Amino acid sequence: DTEVTQTPKHLVMGMTNKKSLKCEQHMGHRAMYWYKQKAKKPPELMFVYSYEKLSINESVPSRFSPECPNSSLLNLHLHALQPEDSALYLCASSQEGLAGVGEQYFGPGTRLTVT
Amino acid sequence: GQNIDQPTEMTATEGAIVQINCTYQTSGFNGLFWYQQHAGEAPTFLSYNVLDGLEEKGRFSSFLSRSKGYSYLLLKELQMKDSASYLCAVRRNTGGFKTIFGAGTRLFVKA
Numbered sequence: 551d552t553e554v555t556q557t558p559k560h561l562v563m564g565m566t567n568k569k570s571l572k573c574e575q576h577m578g579h580r581a582m583y584w585y586k587q588k589a590k591k592p593p594e595l596m597f598v599y600s601y602e603k604l605s606i607n608e609s610v611p612s613r614f615s616p617e618c619p620n621s622s623l624l625n626l627h628l629h630a631l632q633p634e635d636s637a638l639y640l641c642a643s644s645q646e647g648l649a650g651v652g653e654q655y656f657g658p659g660t661r662l663t664v665t
Numbered sequence: 666g667q668n669i670d671q672p673t674e675m676t677a678t679e680g681a682i683v684q685i686n687c688t689y690q691t692s693g694f695n696g697l698f699w700y701q702q703h704a705g706e707a708p709t710f711l712s713y714n715v716l717d718g719l720e721e722k723g724r725f726s727s728f729l730s731r732s733k734g735y736s737y738l739l740l741k742e743l744q745m746k747d748s749a750s751y752l753c754a755v756r757r758n759t760g761g762f763k764t765i766f767g768a769g770t771r772l773f774v775k776a
Contacts, residue, residue: 581762592752592766593708605761640707652756653698654764656707 554657556641562663565631571660573624573641580646582624583654584616587638599624600646631664638662669767671753676773677743685738685770687753695758699727699738702750702769711751712738740772748774 554575563569573582580601585593598606599618607616613635615627624641638661642654668690677683689697696715700708714720714729714736726739738751750769757763 583764592768595763595765598761598763600761606763646762651713652696652762653710653713654708656709658707 554641554643554655556639556657556660558660559658560661560663562665563628563631564665565633567631568627568629570628571626571639571641571662573626573657574622575643575655575657576622577643577655578621578645579643579655580621581644581652582618583642583644584614584624584626585640585642587640587659593640597626628662631662633664636662636664669753669755669765671751671767671770673768674771674773676775679743679745679774679776681743682739682741683743683772685740685751685753685772687736687738687767689734689736689753689755689767691734691755691757691765693757693759694731694755695762696756697727697729697736698754698756698764699725699736700752700754700766702752704749708752743774745774745776748772 557572582599584596587593595608596610597616602618613630617625638659640659641657644652644654671687698713699711702708712727719728724741729736750771752769753767754764
């Protein structure tokens, strides 16, 4: 199983709403990532979890709150977002350390629209 | 900091060969990846280089020169389905592994 799943596929939320994005992988990967991608732009790294601990936070605003409940799951909690946060949010996972090349497997993404 | 440069767009003909270049400047270099991304879809892994030289994988090859901060992706026997964005991504070891993506090269394959 080389699949990363993400739910929901699409999300429309108001600026006062609270919502969560979910990501799951069953490849035994111990590194998981959140990226934000705007149209015709590359993915921008937001957070990295390594062995369920947050290892990198790319100075992301606190209205985005990541959570890694276990080695297979990654959540992104959203609160008080702005319209400019509308984007495709991609989750990815990879093997950690010297276990392999470390290529990332991406989920299909959640298309988020903030109104 | 880091900087990754690749051409914005390229056009090539079906059946031909195309080379997509990528130059980078970074500290803590720990490998270079190429990903393919079709419009509206997630990126998919194509190749990885960490040592100098050429890695070949079917119709796709990737080359790396660490001293020059340079890589290229070579696509042979182009097919229409190869029309996509090709992302050069550099992994850095900064106390944790971080992968930074270039802006991508949009490749158009014409008949």
